Amino acid sequence: MGLSNIIFILVFISAISLFLRNLNRIINNIKLGRDINRSDRSSDRWRNMFRVALGQSKMTRRPIAGILHIVIYAGFVIVNVEVIEIIVDGIFGTHRFLSSFLSDSFYNFLIASFEILAFLVLIACVFFYARRNLVKIKRFWDKEMTSWPRTDANLILIFEILLMVAFLTMNAADSLLQSKHSYYVTAGSFPISQAIIPYLDGLTLSSLILIERFCWWFHILGILAFLNYVLISKHLHIFFAFPSTYYANLNPLGKLSNLESVAKEVSLMMDPNTDPYVTPTTVVEPVESFGAKDVTDLNWVQLLNAYSCTECGRCTSNCPANYTGKLLSPRKILMDTRDRITEFSYNKRKGIKDSKTLLGDYITSEELWACTSCNACTDSCPIDLDPLSIILDMRRYLVMEESAAPTEINMMFTNIENNGAPWQFPAADRLKWKDE
Amino acid sequence: MSEFQVNTMAELMAEGKEVDVLFWVGSAGSFDERAKKITRAFVKILNKANVNFGVLGTEESSSGDAAKRAGNEFLFQMQALMNIEVMNAYNIKKIVTTCPHAYNTIKNEYPSLGGNYTTYHHTEFIVELIKVGKLEVKANLSGKKITFHDPCYLGRGNNIYDKPRQLIEALGVKIIEMKRSKRKSFCCGAGGGQMFKESEKGIEEININRTKEALGLKPDIIATGCPFCNTMMTDGIIAVNEGAAEVFDIAELIAENV
Structure with a gap:
């Protein structure tokens, strides 16, 4: 030798x-991301990985x-x-x-x-x-x-x-x-x-x-x-396309997750057997925030997605908001998420004080509110990444933690709360179309 | 049966009757002037095919789709639980709706909250009625130029591309497709809560861009299958002000030709 x-x-x-x-x-x-269960349907997951990552089925579009x-x-x-x-x-x-x-x-x-x-x-x-x-x-x-x-x-x-x-x-x-x-x-x-x-x-x-x-x-x-x-x-x-397609969202694209943390609170609220005046005797475990403000509020699949993005821009070029000149770019959502998690973990490792967050310092609410949730981005991604889920989680934070929705959106919420329709019509008129 | 026949679940229950299918009218279908016409057209079709159906009437409430997509998961789940409670009380098994947003939410997002129904978009349902011989569509529109705008929540959201097209073809029409169609369809701009707010600053409105694309084909009719898409495209036509195209829901086209 x-x-x-x-x-x-x-x-x-x-x-x-x-x-x-x-x-x-x-x-x-x-x-560092929150937990999400993607251990189901393993044979579908293998199939998706073989078809989309190994077989490049979406690349050839x-x-x-x-x-x-x-x-x-x-x-x-x-x-x-x-x-x-x-x-x-x-x-x-x-x-x-x-x-x-x-x-x-x-x-x-x-x-x-x-x-x-x-x-x-x-x-x-x-x-x-x-x-x-x-x-x-x-x-x-x-x-x-x-x-x-x-x-x-x-x-x-x-x-x-x-x-x-x-x-x-x-x-x-x-x-x-x-x-x-x-x-x-x-x-x-x-x-x-x-x-x-x-x-x-x-x-x-x-x-x-x-x-x-x-x-x-x-x-x-x-x-x-x-x-x-x-x-x-x-x-x-080249490496992460494989886990990203394996752990991809296999549901119909239109289906969004139902937040479990919200489900717990809502069922408690709507349970007729709950006594609203009783103070809880059991210690309430600290609830994680609703939605996402920073990268650690996202789930690990979303973070894996961020690292997997190769910035090809097919999502952004198909995004109707981006196409018509709005600030939103689904690719930027993923790039920002990756850059922020990189910064966050570096600061954590080096003990540097970090007061930035993904929402605000990287992604603005103007970008988030421009999304039509049309799924052009998720459909066009060659490796099934899901920027839309990140947009939605950040909207959830804006709305449920900060009440920071645009005025008209808040009005829409109020209408639904008061009369069960996004517009200001009396619920009693719901069947009027029948006689018109 | 030429009479316009609609019964609420409450009325039917009082008479001790059960229904085969619940027609989920949706908020747009109940209140929006343009969408109400689609609702009535679909009822005509249901009547024509002698479908045993009911509506919830004042017991129906927003599906929660718009609230959910605008980030208000609380409101969505409250709405969902309320609606599920009502529908389960009536022992509903099958739902048909003219709104792809309600369709998607009820079909995909209600089950984990306790609402398990077989859900149909009205185009799927009409195709089924034709198949079993309950409805006959006349090919009266041959010679008309029709293009179809895929609603996102029907197309990409739930992979339904062919059913609406089958119906248009049943009217004797060969669809002229926009370049961005089916999975590449360009959003009308209403989804995700956009219907209820001004859009963010940009160079163009999404619905204008889409309407221009459709009008570029010089169609007589822009067909769609969603009350929101209908509003956006109708507004688009007024704004662009070119040609004589009109926007119709497929239910309206079918109702006129059965």
């Missing part, structure tokens, strides 16, 4: 440890983006099989370890498919980059897409392009070295990187080795760096 293997092992272990530590932090942040995304996704998953080989080679100092026990033809097939996929990923990323930055598709330039979200998206694409270029260049150098150096075993078929060979052909043996080794290191270090970058990026959806 040489020095380079020891360096590799150290880098590999530290990258994985860092990843696990930060992933664990995110999971703990998600656990926009065919161009959908198909290109599937290419990148398939490429990502399959090219990463190659990473297993790279890791084993890195630790044990072997070269193309898989070729030592796979049949020649199968190994050739594997490497050839990796190359073709890598090339397709490359093309798709270039296309996506152009779509974002040259065509400037509107949803990538909306208000909440400030400089960091835009940079984040571009970094990911550039990163993937560089990784694929390194992978293909490595293969090109390798295939030349196979006939020149005993370390480079003859293995693999290189349908794409062949095209790079003419540019490397005249180089000396040592330059070729340098290029091959550089690309090899760049590829694996890049992947390890990327793995850690994902945790501070919208790109986290």
